Amino acid sequence: MTDEEMTxxxxxSWKEPTIYELGRKGRRGFMVPRAEEGTRAxxxxxxxxxxxxxxRKGLPKLPELSEPEVARHFIRLSQxxxxxxxxxxxxxxxxxxxxPKVNEALARSPKIADVHPSQDEGSIQGVLEIMxxxxxxxxxxxxxxxxxxxxxxxxxxxxxxxxxxxxxxxINGELEQRNEIVTTIISHPCNAASPAVxxxxxxxxxxxxxTGYPDIESLKVAVTKHTAGLMITDPxxxxxxxxxxxxxxxxxxxxxxxxxxDQANANCILGRLRIGDVGADLCHFNLHKSFSTxxxxxxxxxxxxxxxKELSKFLPVPVVEFDRGKYYLDYDRPQSIGKVxxxxxxxxxxxxxxxWIMTMGADGLKEASEVxxxxxNYLIKKLLGIRGVSLPWVERHPFRxxxxxxxxxxxxxxxxxxxxxxxxxxxxxxVQRVFASHEPWIIPEPFTPEPPETLxxxxxxxxxxxxxxxxxxxxxxxxxxxxxxxxxxxxKVDPAASSDPKKWAMTWRAYxxxxxxxxxxxxxx
Amino acid sequence: MRYxxxxxxxxxxxxxxKRQMLxxxxxxxxxxxxxxxxxxxxxxxxxxxxxxxxxCVVRRHIESIxxxxxxxxxxxxxxxxxxxxxxxxxxxxxxxxxxxxLTAYTGDxxxxxxxxxxxxxxxxxxxxxxxxxxxxxxTYDWATASGDAVRMAAxxxxxxxxxxxKTISPDCSSTMRLFCESLADIKPIQYNPENGQLDIRxxxxxxxxxxxxxxxxxxxxxxxxxxxxxEIGEIAHNHGALLIAxxxxxxxxxxxxxxxxxADIVCGEGQPLGIHMHFGGALLGFLACRDDERLVSxxxxxxITITPTERKGEWxxxxxxxxxxxxxxxxxxxxxxxxxxxxxAITAAVYLSLLGPHGIRELAEAIMTNAHYAxxxxxxxxxxxxxxxxxxxxxxxxxxxxxxxxxxxxxxKALLKHKIEGGKDITKEFPELGKTALCCVTDVHTREDVxxxxxxxxxxxx
Numbered sequence: 001m002t003d004e005e006m007t008x009x010x011x012x013s014w015k016e017p018t019i020y021e022l023g024r025k026g027r028r029g030f031m032v033p034r035a036e037e038g039t040r041a042x043x044x045x046x047x048x049x050x051x052x053x054x055x056r057k058g059l060p061k062l063p064e065l066s067e068p069e070v071a072r073h074f075i076r077l078s079q080x081x082x083x084x085x086x087x088x089x090x091x092x093x094x095x096x097x098x099x100p101k102v103n104e105a106l107a108r109s110p111k112i113a114d115v116h117p118s119q120d121e122g123s124i125q126g127v128l129e130i131m132x133x134x135x136x137x138x139x140x141x142x143x144x145x146x147x148x149x150x151x152x153x154x155x156x157x158x159x160x161x162x163x164x165x166x167x168x169x170x171i172n173g174e175l176e177q178r179n180e181i182v183t184t185i186i187s188h189p190c191n192a193a194s195p196a197v198x199x200x201x202x203x204x205x206x207x208x209x210x211t212g213y214p215d216i217e218s219l220k221v222a223v224t225k226h227t228a229g230l231m232i233t234d235p236x237x238x239x240x241x242x243x244x245x246x247x248x249x250x251x252x253x254x255x256x257x258x259x260x261x262d263q264a265n266a267n268c269i270l271g272r273l274r275i276g277d278v279g280a281d282l283c284h285f286n287l288h289k290s291f292s293t294x295x296x297x298x299x300x301x302x303x304x305x306x307x308x309k310e311l312s313k314f315l316p317v318p319v320v321e322f323d324r325g326k327y328y329l330d331y332d333r334p335q336s337i338g339k340v341x342x343x344x345x346x347x348x349x350x351x352x353x354x355x356w357i358m359t360m361g362a363d364g365l366k367e368a369s370e371v372x373x374x375x376x377n378y379l380i381k382k383l384l385g386i387r388g389v390s391l392p393w394v395e396r397h398p399f400r401x402x403x404x405x406x407x408x409x410x411x412x413x414x415x416x417x418x419x420x421x422x423x424x425x426x427x428x429x430x431v432q433r434v435f436a437s438h439e440p441w442i443i444p445e446p447f448t449p450e451p452p453e454t455l456x457x458x459x460x461x462x463x464x465x466x467x468x469x470x471x472x473x474x475x476x477x478x479x480x481x482x483x484x485x486x487x488x489x490x491x492k493v494d495p496a497a498s499s500d501p502k503k504w505a506m507t508w509r510a511y512x513x514x515x516x517x518x519x520x521x522x523x524x525x
Numbered sequence: 526m527r528y529x530x531x532x533x534x535x536x537x538x539x540x541x542x543k544r545q546m547l548x549x550x551x552x553x554x555x556x557x558x559x560x561x562x563x564x565x566x567x568x569x570x571x572x573x574x575x576x577x578x579x580x581c582v583v584r585r586h587i588e589s590i591x592x593x594x595x596x597x598x599x600x601x602x603x604x605x606x607x608x609x610x611x612x613x614x615x616x617x618x619x620x621x622x623x624x625x626x627l628t629a630y631t632g633d634x635x636x637x638x639x640x641x642x643x644x645x646x647x648x649x650x651x652x653x654x655x656x657x658x659x660x661x662x663x664t665y666d667w668a669t670a671s672g673d674a675v676r677m678a679a680x681x682x683x684x685x686x687x688x689x690x691k692t693i694s695p696d697c698s699s700t701m702r703l704f705c706e707s708l709a710d711i712k713p714i715q716y717n718p719e720n721g722q723l724d725i726r727x728x729x730x731x732x733x734x735x736x737x738x739x740x741x742x743x744x745x746x747x748x749x750x751x752x753x754x755x756e757i758g759e760i761a762h763n764h765g766a767l768l769i770a771x772x773x774x775x776x777x778x779x780x781x782x783x784x785x786x787x788a789d790i791v792c793g794e795g796q797p798l799g800i801h802m803h804f805g806g807a808l809l810g811f812l813a814c815r816d817d818e819r820l821v822s823x824x825x826x827x828x829i830t831i832t833p834t835e836r837k838g839e840w841x842x843x844x845x846x847x848x849x850x851x852x853x854x855x856x857x858x859x860x861x862x863x864x865x866x867x868x869x870a871i872t873a874a875v876y877l878s879l880l881g882p883h884g885i886r887e888l889a890e891a892i893m894t895n896a897h898y899a900x901x902x903x904x905x906x907x908x909x910x911x912x913x914x915x916x917x918x919x920x921x922x923x924x925x926x927x928x929x930x931x932x933x934x935x936x937x938k939a940l941l942k943h944k945i946e947g948g949k950d951i952t953k954e955f956p957e958l959g960k961t962a963l964c965c966v967t968d969v970h971t972r973e974d975v976x977x978x979x980x981x982x983x984x985x986x987x
Contacts, residue, residue, distance in 0.1 A: 011635075011638075014906055018646060019645075019874075020649065025663055028884060029878060029884070030879040030880050030881075032884050032887040032888045033891060034887065035890070035894035035898070038972055039894055039895060039975075040894060043894045043897055043898050046890060046893045047893075050750060050917055051917070053752065053753075053754075053781070053782055054752050054781050055742075055779065055780070056780055056781050056886075057781070060653045060654050060777065060778070060782070061882065062885065063650075064876055064883075065881065067616060070875060071616055071619070073876075074623075074643065074878075075620070075807065077638075077640075077642050078626050078639055079625065079639065080637075080638040080639030080642070081625040081626055081638070082625070082629060082636040082637055083624055083625040083626070083627065083628035084628035084630075085625070086625055086629075091630060091631055091632070092583060094631060095631050096628075096630060097534075098534055100534060102583065102584055104627070105584075106587050106588070108622070110596050110598065111591035111592065112591060112594065112803060113803050113807075114598055115596055115597065116604045116610065116805075116946070117802070118604045118606060119602070119604065119946055120603075120937065120938075120941055123600070124594055124595075124804070126592065126616075129590050137574060140573050141574075152666070152669075152865075152866075153863040153864040154863050154864065155851065155861040155862060155864075156863065158861075163703055178929060189853070190861055190863060193856055193858050195856075196856035196857075197676070197860060198706070199707025199708070202855070202856040207846060224870075228732070232873035241561035242563065245566070246563070246565070246566055272562065272568055273566060273568055277566070287866075292534075294627045296869075297626050297629045297637075297644075297868050298630060298631060298864055298865055299864040299865040299866045299867050300864075300866045300869065301864035337701035338702060338703055339668065339699040340669075340700060341666050341668075341696075341700055342607050342608075342667065342668045342694075342696045342808060343608065343668045343696070343805030343806065343808075344805060344806065346806045347803055347804040347806030348806050349806070350806070352927070355583050355587055357575070358575050358583045358586070359534075359573060359577065359578055359583050360532070360577060361575050361577035362573070362575075363576070364532055364542045364577045365574065366572075367532055367538055370538070370555050371535050371554065373558050373559065374537065374547065374550070375546075377550045377552075380548060381549060381550050381551070392963075399559075399561070401558075401559070414752045415644075423633065424633075424635060427632075427633075427636045432591045433633050438852055438853070439848070439852070439855075453537070454535060454536070455536070455537075457546060458535035459536075473968075483637045484602055489635070490633040490635065490834045490840075491839065493634060493833070493834050493841030493842070493843050494731075494832050494833045495832070498845055499846060500830075501816075503832070504828075505658075505830050506645075506648050506652070506658070506828050506829065506845065507649040507651075507658055507660055508645075508646075508649035508652070508653075508656060508831075509653060510652070510659065513658070
């Protein structure tokens with residue numbers, strides 16, 4: 001690829017003001033339907049019914065725009081956003097696969113969009129049927145016995161699972177004793193955070209230098225009579241599958257604990273491994289990852305939790321059931337942990353994922369996982385040919401599953417350019433940034449690309465070429481990388497507001513207040 | 526024999542391409558790449574799932590299942606209670622269908638400037654509505670946002686008791702309890718049986734130096750306007766506790782914003798802001814607080830700040846205290862965050878931009894007028910008490926059927942024959958209120974709709 005071809009990209013750059021700087025006083029963007037005249041005549045001035053001390057004085061300071069101005073503003077903002085449809089996106093741990101448009105059309109049908117959650121069961125048989133059939137599909141895919149569709153994201157699902165583990169030990173009268181959850185540092189951080197919110201102490205295991213995962217002995221030491229359960233991600237965010245998993249499960253079970261496996265990123269094991277068969281007691285899937293629902297700029301996601309039969313009585317209420325030709329919501333579950341959120345979960349995503357599984361079928365699911373893994377290993381091969389790039393545990397694990405966590409330690413040492421700089425530069429070539437790693441960075445200058453099955457070989461070639469060019473540039477013209485981005489909508493942001501309470505402004509009103517204060521203090525000086 | 530060797534979503538499923546890639550990797554068979562997965566635990570059989578199915582067949586099949594649903598426009602519905610029918614301007618759907626917003630996830634500010642800016646604008650507009658300087662990334666729903674809020678209060682005050690109104694929705698209190706089980710006890714405050722307002726005497730009895738926060742709702746789950754927000758706030762503050770207010774955003778076109786009556790933390794549900802109901806599957810929790818460093822440090826979710834860039838005339842955005850969230854701090858965060866509801870936050874920003882300051886006031890007035898008209902109209906029917914409580918209501922109100930000798934279930938069943946979904950049956954949720962339903966009337970209901978409802982009710986309770 002010539003330099004010309006590489007650098008032809010420039011992001012849309014509108015220099016779009018904030019919406020508060022647009023519009024003019026008095027403009028309107030929506031004609032509100034007033035209460036009808038007859039209605040008003042009967043009711044009279046409704047505002048006078050509000051006690052004076054609870055009336056709003058003055059209007060909220062919202063922007064004032066006409067509809068065309070609002071449309072243009074948000075269309076421009078969308079143009080300045082790099083979605084999966086926009087180009088190559090390899091943000092690891094996120095499984096940014098293509099989101100089929102037919103599923104979108106179905107999820108936006110009034111037949112679901114315009115349905116209220118408290119309607120009579122006779123009028124919601126369609127949506128309940130989809131929810132019921134979907135949970136059965138997930139049981140088949142995971143080897144679990146029962147699912148709840150209520151959790152709305154991965155961390156939420158892990159919290160729900162931690163709450164079930166808690167309920168289980170409580171009923172057995174062991175909760176006081178069993179107050180620890182064991183996890184690993186290479187598991188998604190919610191496997192530590194969510195059980196901590198549920199009240200557990202967290203014991204964290206670190207990977208062995210040679211293997212890339214904790215050894216059996218360290219787990220044996222960590223698992224004691226205080227262990228409530230093991231909550232880990234497998235495959236890990238390093239793309240390494242922890243082949244001790246079955247042994248871990250045995251050890252934890254023998255000690256009286258439960259095992260929850262975070263399968264948010266299950267893309268590489270669909271149709272190949274069922275964690276329920278391996279002995280896990282709980283798991284969850286992220287429909288916005290492996291099951292193709294759109295990520296929505298960071299949600300709505302959906303993360304159903306699966307459990308073995310003995311734990312199903314603890315699932316959040318209600319559970320969708322089927323009896324004598326009718327689907328219904330079962331609230332009669334006295335041992336349930338209760339609600340983890342309102343109503344029944346992100347139903348439109350359930351519908352999208354249901355359509356996706358139907359379209360793919362068993363063969364398609366296995367094909368997706370196979371090609372995702374081929375894509376990943378193809379990319380590994382290409383990236384490892386680039387000076388400055390290395391892959392920890394490469395000797396032990398030359399092949400990875402859905403993703404791989406590389407290191408730019410060498411590039412940093414030799415050229416002084418690290419992953420943050422590289423990320424700011426690769427976006428200049430019209431590819432999305434890559435995910436570095438959750439913290440703490442146990443791998444120096446980490447980066448974690450994940451190429452799902454919906455990317456083409458040409459995409460991977462181009463991404464590797466961009467990466468090669470940027471790493472080469474780091475050696476030959478490091479300032480170019482450090483001063484990046486150059487072809488994006490904006491230049492480098494001033495990071496001071498990130499940590500300075502005097503400068504941060506999470507709302508426009510805070511910005512105006514702080515700005516004025518700065519201006520007036522400058523005057524005084 | 527496979528139905529189709531090449532899959533339409535998988536560009537590299539062409540056998541020749543796969544073979545070439547495997548060759549480049551240096552393996553003969555893709556199975557070699559799964560070497561880390563022990564043979565013993567691999568799935569030996571094929572999953573019992575449908576065959577790969579063409580798009581047109583999938584669509585027909587799912588549409589036929591969905592056709593069994595009845596939508597709120599195919600009948601007359603008076604359901605609310607945490608998910609409400611409001612008109613959704615077409616532009617809201619247009620923007621949240623933009624594939625850039627729909628398919629983006631976690632790019633940084635250089636690749637996803639527009640996403641950052643739209644979310645900052647969401648934060649800003651919620652800030653204007655509730656009169657708070659700090660608003661976070663959105664979260665799942667009102668219930669989980671209230672769970673976050675009470676945890677924040679307990680962490681910031683170091684106290685372990687939360688006082689909540691007895692009239693809170695059961696979904697909300699159940700979620701809240703689960704969220705702070707390990708951190709704080711939740712104690713209900715009685716309500717005044719006449720007007721449904723928080724019983725100030727009971728509050729004064731129960732509040733103590735152990736109280737981390739007093740949580741109130743405005744309007745309450747039962748639809749009425751809590752008039753004593755300010756006094757409740759003063760009582761809380763006099764005991765060193767925080768005031769948390771849970772709010773419905775459209776009501777803030779008319780109601781005093783909680784930031785003006787002493788709230789330290791505000792949460793609520795943004796679904797009324799341009800988002801379809803989706804069977805309760807499209808909710809948008811929001812969380813706001815005073816611009817106080819201790820509170821900000823306790824917020825579980827990401828926060829976007831506006832900030833300058835190196836070039837003049839550009840706005841940049843950045844995350845505030847990123848090391849505070851569970852992404853970085855793991856269990857030390859004492860909270861969790863993750864994929865939330867950004868697409869709906871962007872939608873809410875579009876909605877509020879369209880409405881503007883005058884629009885939201887007019888809309889709130891129209892909703893409240895329609896609801897009061899419905900209450901008036903229904904109150905003319907013998908045997909029905911409406912509303913149960915003598916207080917001003919916003920868009921929801923209670924109907925008591927004790928005087929009719931019929932249960933809510935019986936009445937609602939009979940209403941269905943008139944193609945009407947009556948109010949939500951809350952007899953089990955609040956047994957002390959008798960046979961009571963929670964009704965919702967908004968901007969989508971016409972005078973004629975209310976008339977039909979009243980006529981049907983009249984016939985049904987006879």
